[in-house]
Amino acid sequence: MTAVERFDELAPRLRRWPDVEAHDLVAADASDRLILSEAGDVGGEVVVIGDRYGALTLSLLAADPDVRIRVHQDAITGERALAANAEELGMALDRVTSHALDVGLVADAETVLLQLPRSLDALDEIAGVIASGAADVVRVVAGGRVKHMTLGMNDVLARHFQAVAASRGVSKSRVLRAAGPIRTTGGGWPRAQDHPDPGLTVCAHGAAFAGTSIDIGTRFLLGFLPDMREAETAIDLACGTGVLATMLAKTRPGIRVIATDQSAAAVASARATAAANGVADRIDVVRDDGLASQPDASADLILLNPPFHSGAAVTDEIAPKLFADAARVLRPGGELWCVFNSHLGYRPILERTVGPTRQAGRNPKFTVTVSTGR
Structure with a gap:
């Protein structure tokens, strides 16, 4: 089964816990599905950034028994939700490693999947880290809900990558693709x-x-x-x-x-x-x-x-x-x-x-x- 098919199977079973839970707060949405769809058959080693409650990571793990995943989640509740969801689903996380947002996260990476952050500053720091450490052939698949996306995100990615393109909207979600990292000495953070x-x-x-x-x-x-x-x-x-x-x-x-x-x-x-x-x-x-x-x-x-x-x-x-x-x-x-x-x-x-x-x-x-x- 593909990662998208695995997502369709797993998403209804995912929880946000220990983050706050309510009827209108979901653990996975159409933007996760679109990221996986646009990424296609990734294989090998993948970097996943901003996976809110594990939807991307667990779908990739379930689809490919050989995939290895490096993950950065800003919120500690996201890390714990990923672990809790994996345990509930009976999935081992032995092929997943958690990393800080630094060059070690993306070193020589060829595929990066990203849930777009809310702020342009957050995206700038993430994009700078990817561009400074990932492989020359890296491709970034960054998705989000259209209502939370702005044209400024394209501009931020264009400061760090030679090629930036947007997908068509699907289920009120969209993906931005970036390739051709522009090497820098860092983005000046903090x-x-x-x-x-x-x-x-x-x-x-x-x-x-x-x-x-x-x-x-x-x-x-x-x-x-x-x-x-x-x-x-x-x-x-x-x-x-x-x-x-x-x-x-x-x-x-x-x-x-x-x-x-x-x-x-x-x-x-x-x-x-x-x-x-x-x-x-x-x-x-x-x-x-x-x-x-x-x-x-x-x-x-x-x-x-x-x-x-x-x-x-x-x-x-x-x-x-x-x-x-x-x-x-x-x-x-x-x-x-x-x-x-x-x-x-x-x-x-x-x-x-x-x-x-x-x-x-x-x-x-x-x-x-x-x-x-x-």
Whole structure:
């Protein structure tokens, strides 16, 4: 059977777990199928980038008993979903290796399958890595849902490849093909930007939320740092580029901060931000699914600007999961400081999940709350 036929067989059985699950959030879609169809008979060794929950990898494995696959998934939940789906299907992953987004991932690769990322910066970093390390004959098959694709993606790929072409749309999906890598010395990632106010250098890899800017929710929460309780250990949950963790470490010389995020790009960015601001020795950056690796009742202070995207999907399922993690990890009397778009109305959920919650501040767009652990 072909990889497309295997996809048709496997896709209905795939789950997103341990990522958030809901009736309108799928583990595989028509863009996965189109990527496999356009790739054809790949064979040998294949690189798969951005495989959200394992649809591409598992379809290739099931179709070809000799294929070997190098995989990069930015989200740790994607890695764990791939493993969980393989176990449920009774498939071994002995021919699959997981890699960071670097030249080792693509060294001498002749075929790269890519689920297109949401941001052009993320695509630029990925394309630069492929072009700098893959074989001269490499072909890239990059697909996505048409509603999430832009003409700018063609332009980004054209900076790194001599030939870029688009397929016809199929089932509201499309593939971009790229070949002829333009060799470079790297794409300049991570990038850095100085922010005189609040006195911070922010570093970011391509897939990191907000890039080298400081998003307005985080900037609003920064204004409340002096009001937060004293703590020996604090956690920046869903840390992104590490702005909150770094500013906390800069303004409180005796504190140790754990910065955690599920994204490999975010974790690498947070480490770079901490180093650029001279506080790397007091910030431990961890790639984790929420606070899964943190002990119960181990933190006095947690800061959170909860994300509301799961991949390209907008969902309100992520924040409650993070609130539950914070409730478990907070010591009794510890504080969770949270900033969110006011229309989301998270305060009742925080009251139920974490503990007594008060509003610390509000502007025309955002609300900051403080929840006290029970």
